[in-house]
Amino acid sequence: MMSADGKVEYGVYEVFVQKSHADHHVHVGSLMAPSPDLAMQLARENFLRRDSAVNLWIVPREYIYTTPYSSDFFAREMDRKYREVGGYTENGRLWRLFKEKTLTMEEIVSHIEET
CATH class of the missing domain: 3.10.20.520 (Phenylacetic acid degradation B)
Incomplete structure (x- = not known):
């Protein structure tokens, strides 16, 4: 040019x-x-x-357009940890305990809400 x-x-x-x-x-x-x-x-x-x-x-x-430098751009609007792979083993353990009648559904829900 x-x-x-x-x-x-x-x-x-x-x-x-x-x-x-x-x-x-x-x-x-x-x-x-x-x-x-x-x-x-x-x-x-x-x-x-x-x-x-x-x-x-x-x-x-x-x-070329890039994302803004703000970390807010990649922040999640809602907590969706249940979609991440890391939670499946814990969910499986809790479900097994529920089926063995050692946990109630309320205990499982309260445990999930804590994390």
């Missing part, structure tokens, strides 16, 4: 490579180039010199 004063402006491009048709595109790095066409050539030379690939994406960095 040429700027108003006649100088060449370089843009930053992010490079994504797909190794095979069964694979996802993977970010492999960034580069600076004056145009997308030249960025494609540079990416091929820099990132595919030793490896083979079936597809190459060149994306101007300014078109």
Whole structure:
């Protein structure tokens, strides 16, 4: 790209490579180039010199949108720990005790509410 004063402006491009048709595109790095066409050539030379690939994406960095830096963005609105795998063993233990008549349903519910 040429700027108003006649100088060449370089843009930053992010490079994504797909190794095979069964694979996802993977970010492999960034580069600076004056145009997308030249960025494609540079990416091929820099990132595919030793490896083979079936597809190459060149994306101007300014078109990539990221999540905000706030940790509130990833906060859960409701507690859904029951969906996580870690709770299944405890639920199984409580259910076994209930079936053996050593726990009541109220005790199980109160135990779940505590965690």
